[in-house]
Amino acid sequence: MPKHETPLLDQLQSGPWPSFVTDIKEEAERRHKNEGKVEYQVPVDVCDDLLGLLELSYTDGTTHWKHGGIVGVFGYGGGVIGRYCDQPDRFPGVAHFHTVRVAQPAGLYYTSEYLRQLCDIWEMRGSGLTNMHGSTGDIVLLGTTTPQLEEIFFELTHKMNTDLGGSGSNLRTPSCCLGESRCEWACYDTQELCYKMTMEYQDELHRPAFPYKFKFKFDGCPNCCVASIARSDMAFIGTWRDEIRIDQEAVAAYIGGELQPNGGAHAGRNWGPFDIQKEVIDLCPTECMWIEDGKLMINDRECTRCMHCINVMPRALRIGNDRGLSILVGAKAPILDGAQMGSLLVPFVKVEEPYDEIKEVIENIWEWWMEEGKNRERLGELIKRQGLAKAISVVGLKPMPQHVQEPRHNPYIFWKEEDVPGGWDRDIAEYRKHHQR
């Protein structure tokens, strides 16, 4: 018999999609049976009480979690989110239900051995419930008590050689697409750069010293599979500056219908025979492609690398060889002043160890933001407040047309005194010699 009746949640056990309710219920049963003779360090009925509490929310339409308390591990200012339930008497199993964020391996590859180790720790020292993965990319362990935090940290670091992730006003756990590991479009090794930057800035990740959160995301190409351009204060997006490589035989095979467009992504509907003019050339946003003598031609100088033609004909077209990344800054969700998309700051940088050029951009931006940013002001908001030109100057770049979609709409230019001959200190008496009052 379940500890709490959950008639509303039970209705989420029907339907084809995997049911989290069924999964939690089964975990609750496993805990009670405890076939593995686990020495549970948090209440055995933690999953039952979570279901009971959730049923209450489904009944009264409101959450029953309190504001996070300040809990964590010694020496770190992040990685643990304190969480307490507001009905501890009815649901003592989840009275304390803290989240632990665990640093995920870049690209989210795992061995079963590693995951089993993690499961063993979390079954004994926590609720046995996780998120694979949290929104920012961490492995999220949902629900443990304060005395277990140091124990979990000790086991993670000693047994699994794994650290906590970020939370609070610090560098959040960086994340990346799978990159070169299994994608032909990766313009740089996203996993390696993500790993190296995560390691380089461990202090910034664990010890909050920033005005607010700061996110890095690494996308291998402009398809942006980790949404870096929308979701990270600093987005590293792979690109190239030479020619798209063309295999004309494969182009002909696409035209001839031997190869499926877009890698077969549209195979579920009859869209008719592939039409290169309609599906590729006419959809090119810069109109820089044409067919000449049966061959596909590209004016690469006009190409903005949107990826459409490459996505449609992956066997015929490949990213260029002179590869690197663009850095865009300031993306964030709407809180507070409205959503912001990343704005182009560094059009191109080569991705070469020891990544000094990239680190210089990061550190210059941080220095400015830590100096000028207000409490809880995201980088994007600071850039709006002080101007993109300021951000460009902070990283020592020259402003260029690539930085804007279009020039400004108003002539209200904030000229600096040093840019105007003679400066701003003028003598009114001298002026009046030629201009009567």
Add this chain to the structure above:
Amino acid sequence: MAFVSSGYNPEKPLENRITDIGPRHYSDFLPPVIANNKGKWLWHEIIEPGILMHKAESGDEVYTVRCGAARLLSVGMIREICDIADKFCGGYLRFTTRNNIEFMVGSLDEAKKLKEYLNSQKTSTGNYKFPVGGTGAGITNIVHTQGWVHCHTPATDASGTVKVVMDELFEEFQQMRLPAQVRIAMACCLNMCGAVHCSDIAILGYHRKPPIIDHEWLDNLCEIPLAVAACPVGAIRPTKKEITTASGETKTVNTVAIKTDRCMFCGNCYTMCPSLPLADKEGDGLVIMAGGKVSNRISNPKFSKVVVAFIPNEPPRWPTLAKTVRQILEAYAKDARKYERLGDWAERIGWERFFEKTGLPFSEHMIDDFRDPAYYTWRQTTNFKF
């Protein structure tokens, strides 16, 4: 149960302490075929829904079988996933950024067997455990936030709303018959830790009542200046108030006053001050936004736009939400051109046609009135459609 020490000594926290080691290096976890061909992939193909094939310069091929999963996974379920990886994939697996699981094998034959196996795994209540799909021009898994399962600010549940929408659109997860991929995301409050603001379809929990002020406790639990500063519309000011406490005592306390007609219910004050809760059964519900994307393909990345100002919370199965998402998806699937993302379709036909074709009502709530950027969303041309 007795306390079991990990080896950590609370008397000497620095003894044997390991810190700042970051994540494990990814190379510890790459399947051999992936490690061997890293950076040398030539092209890929979706063989059938849920099965991808990547071809390397070496001639090697890797077949990936992708399946959906709930984001919330128990250790019991993760162990089952590990069993599958052990049985079919030499103990290797990966997750996608959208909470799918990917199993990689060496041949199409193995991939097909694995797909069949995964699709045959059902829970005790008859749901798929590992439905294969989520590739190409279809629906893939919904990324989402914590909701009522684990968060203090939500206006709705996340896992539940996602479950019902994925149930509703399940066949599209298993097929590739849409004009382009449709990315759905769910965030349970305006904080958007799920950052749904650039999704083809975004489901967003939203409060509609200003905070309740817990005057008696506010000055003890909050820094009043921080609560005041937290408000983006300047609706909060410090004040003094005479109150009668629960024990009958009358006293004057430092607290805040809120200009409720300025409030747009973002909840940022509650983030800074636990004495200003917003949650409310009738007030809270969902907003649907549509037409955003993050890819640079063909058109620039763009924000999602509000297309449904409010859907009430209808737990446990949120029927209006599920129906509305389907309504948008069906209108798009019927009318959009091949490769056209939902937002590109809406822009091509015009948003007036979007509302007509989806059958969604337009109201004043969809006209932006927040700050300067609002102006750029009004129609400053005579070019419109009747």
